[in-house]
Amino acid sequence: MTFGSVTRRGALTLVLVGALAASACSPIYRDHGYVPTDQDLALVEVGKSTREDVGTAIGRPSSAGLLEGSGWYYVGSRWKYFGARAPEEIDRQVVAVSFTEAGIVSNVERFGLEQGQVVTLSRRVTESNIKGIGLIRQLLGNFGRIAPNQLVR
Secondary structure (H helix, E strand, O other): OOHHHHHHHHHHHHHHHHHHHHHHOOOEEEEEEOOOOHHHHOOOOOOOOEHHHHHHHHOOOOEEOOOOOOOEEEEEEEEEEOOOOOOEEEEEEEEEEEEOOOOEEEEEEEEEEEOOEEEEEEEEEOOOOOOOOOHHHHHHHHOOOOOHHHHOO
């Protein structure tokens, strides 16, 4: 064995170890779940499409509402894995498709996650937004809109 071959082996080993260390420090991204694209959602018509139409156009979700007919939820998230650190969720989207009791689409909404807060990204609604709001919340929502002279006549 010559001195030159030992030096070349040492250099080659050093380069391989360096390449391995550098590749271990690059982040790995993983996607979980399924969220339909806007092009797929364009096939769903609010007020016209049925559950079967939605299932054919964008597929059936892995999550549905607890109440019969309440809605279908498509959830997708993107996670970043970096070395020995805990994984970090960097993006989450939820598409909610609501149905009437007759099984017709009443609402399609897309929600995102911004700094830990749920944010509405898009919404298509045909009915009033009163559904799901209690009586007390409706009354308190009107507080400040009514002038005292309107109460007494």
